[in-house]
C-alpha cells in the first residue's frame with residue numbers, strides 16, 4: 001500500500017509581480033534534481049491567520065492557456081486566482097504533471113478525438129487503456145506541509161482532493177465550491193464528472209466531514 005506521506009524539495013523561490021498584486025512563487029519536485037513538478041503561488045497579507053484559502057489545480061494546456069471550452073479548467077483557474085490574490089492568505093498549488101488527469105497531453109487529445117465520436121470522458125480513457133484519473137495529490141499535501149500549512153479552506157468540487165489531503169494529514173476545514181463555468185461545449189463533460197466521478201456541483205459551503 002502506498003504511503004500517504006511524501007517528501008518534496010523546494011528548488012527555487014522568488015517574488016512575482018502580477019496584475020493582482022505581488023506574490024511569492026515556489027517550484028517543488030519530488031526529486032532534488034528534478035526540474036519542477038509543482039509551482040506554487042502564495043500570497044500572505046500582514047496580520048493574516050494561519051489557515052489559507054487553497055486551490056490544487058491540475059495543469060490543463062487547452063483550458064488554462066488556449067481558452068478551450070471543452071472543460072472548466074480555465075474558468076476555475078482564473079476564479080481561484082482572483083480569490084487567492086484577494087484573500088488574507090491564499091495559495092495556488094499548480095500541478096505540472098497532472099495534464100489530462102495524469103495521462104499526459106497526447107493521451108488527453110487522443111481522448112478528445114474519441115469524444116468527438118460520442119464517447120464521454122470516462123469511456124474515452126478506458127478505450128485508450130488509460131486510468132480515468134491517475135492524479136496523485138500526496139505531493140501537494142507535502143508542499144503544503146513544507147509551507148507550514150496543516151489546515152486549509154479548499155476551493156474545489158472534487159471530493160478526491162479533500163480525501164487525499166485529509167489522508168495526508170492536512171485538515172480541510174471548509175470546502176469552497178467552484179461554480180458558474182458551464183458552457184454549451186462542456187455540459188456533457190461536467191455532467192460526466194458529477195454522475196460518474198462523484199464531483200460536487202451545488203453552490204454550498206460545507207466542511208469536508210459533511211461530504
Ligand SMILES: [Zn+2]
Pocket residue numbers: 060062063064071072073074
Ligand atoms: Zn481542462
